Amino acid sequence: VRTPWLLRAQIEVVNASTVRSAEVRETTSATGSRLEATLIGAGETALRIRVPAGMRLVALRVDGRPVQARPEGDGVVARAKLGANTRLAAQFASNLLDIQERALLDYPFVKNSKPACAIVVPKGAGERERLAAFRIQEYFRYWYGRVQEPATEVLLPIRESDAPGSGPLVRLSITAGKKPRVSLQGRDLVVEAASAEELEESVFALLRALDWKYWSPDWHPQAAVRARLANYGRDG
Structure with missing residues (x-):
């Protein structure tokens, strides 16, 4: 989905000037959720990522590399350097359903x-x-x-x-x-x-x-x- 509204609902690029276009996709399952984004831009920025209600972040990767994130409000904040085709993947798991x-x-x-x-x-x-x-x-x-x-x-x-x-x-x-x-x-x-x-x-x-x-x-x-x-x- 290529809409600024959906992008902001899932991921906020704090330094908006670093991103030119973005594609965001969220998939859900019985016990978790996965957010994937392709960001095209240039420069380093903080990213605010919403964590779905009742879930927790279990893994965050940018271009395949693990990235640290800190809690903030109803989400987490991480830093990333954007390039021509930066891929982000965030995996969330249910707080309640501790089962695959x-x-x-x-x-x-x-x-x-x-x-x-x-x-x-x-x-x-x-x-x-x-x-x-x-x-x-x-x-x-x-x-x-x-x-x-x-x-x-x-x-x-x-x-x-x-x-x-x-x-x-x-x-x-x-x-x-x-x-x-x-x-x-x-x-x-x-x-x-x-x-x-x-x-x-x-x-x-x-x-x-x-x-x-x-x-x-x-x-x-x-x-x-x-x-x-x-x-x-x-x-x-």
Whole structure:
């Protein structure tokens, strides 16, 4: 995309006189984002690069060479010497989803239209923890019952346990002071948080990421989950 507006939205060339033209492209994935720019100009300048919300910069390269950057506001600042065809690449990763995209999207929730894992909450889990587990259960029930053809009933089991399982398991965990995180630990997909509210938010983020694979052209699975939440606990 070759527009000054988009350039400024993603990268600000502080010394504008050093750049004559620019092309910017941003690609996103389930667990991160990548910004690429081709800058044509002459001279050294600072570059302010916006970091997408909920993400962090993990790598920045100019013409293939690593470049240091310092945080500033909602982005980072780095210096670069512009030339005839200066190429910049910035790689961002999710602060929450500490897992490779392929590992997440290929996780064995279901195999051969049958549950391949269970959702585990701690013993004595509260209502909101059980609700978070229900959201995941409903997500897959909708996908396999309404989107995939032929439709089939898939209900990932939900159980309470504090003991390590044999996996694969989707394990929900609340620990005081724990930073929200979704990660692969052995064969388990673990969603951790410090409070029930943060756990719910983390589960929603997980489902948004899974929408990259479990998607419907007429209705995202998450929408179906929200539509059924009012009935949670009423159908036995």
